[in-house]
Amino acid sequence: MSDTTLPPVASSADTTPSEKRKTSLYRTDALTRKRNAAEARFKAYGITAIVIGLFFLVVLASSIILEGIPAFTRTIVQVEFTITEDQFEAAEQELFKTRAYEGFFIASLEEQLRQKGIDAPFDSDAIERLVGKTGGTIREFFRENQDLLGQPVAFELAASSRVDGYMNGRITRESIVDSRFLMKSDLYIVDALVEAGVIRNAFNWNFITGADSGVDNPGGAGIGASVVGSFFMMLVVLFLSLPIGVAASIYLEEFAPQNRITDLIEVNISNLAAVPSIVFGILGLAVFIQFMHLPQSAPLVGGLVLTLMTLPTIIISTRAALKAVPPSIRDAALGVGASKMQAVFHHVLPLAMPGILTGTIIGLAQALGETAPLLLIGMVGFVARGYPEGLIEGFTDPNSAMPAQIYTWAARADFAFYEKAWGGIIVLLVFLLAMNILAIVLRRRFERRW
């Protein structure tokens, strides 16, 4: 290495030629550059990994929201018209009564379009494809509310699921194939009606409050009944797993002697926490249904299975909460003459309660999203046909739960059910979010640092 290649500062610092330096703090040599590059690469891998993880989260969240929102709206056809008493009498005299009412509907629809100055010719078949048989609904209404005859009445009729799909963009003019359900020409009518304000989107309350419909009626499917099923299941889980979990944790944390049996219990709990959930389903099927003959598909059985599944989670978090209470509390209680049991129940447990509740809520949230064991004990979606009649029936009558209902919809062949499944996921996630926020608030509000 010649002197000329050295930077001037370095060479001036060197007083004697024998102390020639090969490297310098001011100039990075090839090896350092390589090491620094490796360092930068390595850091970039880490950032990439995090970004990928977060990217998946964003994709997941956005696809849930984008696909699920349409489930909460439905397309309705709103027509306002008046039937006089004479018209009613005349229609009731006719042979095809519903057809006469359909005539009123079509006439008033044409009238509304004419007022708005929109020209879209249609026949009764097209209307039937768009809104189904309207005559029956209208006749039923006027027969029951005869006092409304002669007054203008606004009808809101649910459009068929294909029209729904067109409004949501699931069916496009290009993709549609003419069928007896919907013709290409119908879409022009739909457009005209939308322009006239006759067809519009409304919030789909039926999705929130309704029960599962048949395989052929995606429009009428609702998640309400299975929300109730999940609710009863969570009641069982809460009232069994909280006391049992707390009792078990208190024993293990405060009273258990260090011996083989305690070890066995602890190993058991940590192993149970990692047993696949479907195995708990098999346990429920074999023990609760096959062996004890409890009713199939009942939220009670589902709750029992989920209780066994959540217990390890609750025990682990409760033990952590008990451990966090400093020993000085126990010592002080024992010092003023409390028995060990009194020290634990009067002093340690109340102080650990926020932590225990947080852990319990998180355990419940886990149980709420669990699907596989419920399928095995028969809580599949199509049994959720209605609300239970009473409190006890809520536990014992066949019902489904939210995740199982979503699974049933996802497994159906009709594409319209997929939208319902995504919508169901939004409902499920809203519940989970609420529970988790409650847990965080509890922790923030009541957690004590010692």
Next chain:
Amino acid sequence: MPLFWLVLIVLAIASAGYVLGRSRALASAGGDRSILHSLPSYYGANAALKSAVPAFLLMIAWLLAQPFFIDNQISGMIPEATIDESSSLGLVMAEVRRTAEGLDNAVAEGSMSEEFARNARADIVDITQRLKDAGQIVTSDITQPVMRAAQRYRVLSAAGGFYMTLVVLATAVAGALWGIREATAGFRARNVVEQGVLAILVAAASIAILTTIGIVLSLVFNTAEFFGLYPAFDFFTGLTWAPSFSGRGGSSELGIIPLLWGTFYISIVALAVAVPIGLFAAIYLAEYAGPKIRAIAKPLLEVLAGIPTIVYGLFALLTVGPLLVSVFGDDGLGVMQAGTAVMTAGLVMGIMLIPFVSSLSDDIINAVPQAMRDGSYGLGATKSETVKQVILPAALPGIVGAILLAASRAIGETMIVVLGAGAAARLSLNPFEAMTTVTAKIVSQLTGDADFASPEALVAFALGMTLFVVTLGLNIVALYIVRKYREQYD
């Protein structure tokens, strides 16, 4: 539901015992609490515990034992000759129970009087017809012995329920009286109650053991029954999975190898996604990220772990599957036929496992003592060199444990594979083909089928047994490694 009322009545007796025990203790001390050995409430609690706990234990034991007793009685009534070649005693007993239930429902609906349902001389055709009219699902031909057995079954269950109510209530009252009698000033009530509470705590803790025993027993018995119908050797070595539901067994081929292969393949794909991403994320979070980034990125990643698996299943079926088809399908590379494939399920499962790997590895990397990092930096190593040459080797056992835990998760995962992996069991190397797993087949063999006597349904228990043994083995090894590693640096 009389059971519900029975529970309420027992609780009422226990509360009455509490009030009476407490007041009797106070009365025995002449109203002066300081004479009592324990606080007055302990005398009450003593009475309440003595009344409620034995009564409930008795009730549970009775409810468990009664079906056995009745089954024993009934199965004696069914002559050997009436059991078909293709059928078994278990099937006939199931039919008896179904018929009895049908009779119950018919009586409850009012389409049949109680006397008629009990009438042993009733015409079999008439009673069957009435059952069908009442909308009860009954097999087409109920034989005379089955109907007699069903009637006897109802009588026995009703009698059992009646005697249970009597005995449980008697126990509760007797316990309460005993507790109240003991409530005198000198009685060491607190010690007795605390002993009782401790026993309850021990019982709660041993539920974990009972659950494990329950899992093992329910798997073992049903698996043994399955191996009675289908040779174990064929099950473990069969290369075809083709259950038939048309006939009763015989033509079914139930080999587990294709299912194990599917499970294994999907898990490998999932781990190939989750391990690099999770590990690098953990390294970044533990070694590079500042407290601010850590406070945001770590909980966000952990959100992925809190999302229910059904959501991932739907995501696989409806978002990832079609996306992969558009790239690898006939319009693209032409290697993928349908959205459900090993790749779809594996990819989505990998996403689910990212936070699992990253959180565990993060903890483990953080547990490596700071002195080791400082030593490495002191020698002039860069951060990445420290990570690669000091921290990772030191944390390796723990990370292996974390990966094993993730693998056991992947093997036991159900909803993602049920929705995302397809239903066809095949042995293939192409990751874009549909395959199926052990868990998916457990669901499909058991869902909606209440008949546990056919090998096609019972095979699910053998599959469950295999799954349980594999995941338990992985968990034990992983927990052992993690625990051993923790001790090393504690």
